[in-house]
Amino acid sequence: MxxxxxxxxxxxxxxxxxxxxxxxxxxxxxxxxxxxxxxxxxxxxxxxxxxxxxxxxxxxxxxANEEQRDCFKMLTAVTGVGPKAGLSILSIMSPEKVALAASSGDYKAFTKASGVGPKLAQRIALELKDKVGKGLANGNGFSGDMGTPAPSSAPAQAVAALVSLGYTPSDAAAAVARVDETLPVQDIIKVALRSLSRAR
The missing domain is CATH 2.40.50.140 (Nucleic acid-binding proteins)
Known part of the structure; x- marks a missing residue:
């Protein structure tokens, strides 16, 4: 190879x-x-x-990097996702966004990729939810089964912090996915906590 x-x-x-x-x-x-x-x-x-x-x-x-390659491997391991669909998803989403969308069950994010319909998008979110949720909860960001974990990004650190406070990885990821990822980690956590407390 x-x-x-x-x-x-x-x-x-x-x-x-x-x-x-x-x-x-x-x-x-x-x-x-x-x-x-x-x-x-x-x-x-x-x-x-x-x-x-x-x-x-x-x-x-x-x-461009190993994280993107690992994300492609994980996407194409999902039933029905071929290389073309995998490239299409990574053309509009970073591995971090793929991880956040999958762990929060936001399948609609995948339908924005060319050639990915609602049914396939739901399957991607369903099959990847647990895999990427564990990586986010551990603070690894997007960690494929193959290869080393990517350096922690602000959204991944925020999800890990929320999980340590007792929230489930999917709830934490869903809250973080709605926050501007360019904010500092502390601000992402504050905004996500506000939305989580409203949801309870």
Missing amino acids: IYCLTGKILKKSLDSVVISCAGVGYYVQVPATTGEALPAPGQEGTVYTIMNVTENDVSLYGF
Whole structure:
């Protein structure tokens, strides 16, 4: 398996990149967020990859970081979510937002991705709820089953704090998901606590 590719970017679009490594140009399909994060053609960049081998095709999928790649693995492990849908979701949502939406049961967030209907979105939220809820409750942010936990972000720290106060991971994630994630951790916790106390 190819873990990552580092080399000169020959071509770049919103959904793919051609990266030259040791004289070989690799065509890698990427989510839009990765396409935006990579440097311009002619410069050197790194993508963390997953190789998908089927009877008729060998495809490489690339991501800006390991957290995004682990999120893609977890999404495509859900019944009915293929690589195309996985890339589509990661084009509009960060792994952190995927974790918050799944653990709070907010399936509608997934329907904003191209090719993801309400039924599939509900299945994603249902199948990932427990997996990502544990990661958020432990303060890991988005932690896939494969790979190391991502560095803790403010929303993940807020969820962990609320869980330690006795709230369930899904209630805590739902409250945090409604708060502006750019706020400091303490402010996210305060706003989330206000909405949780109103709900009781």
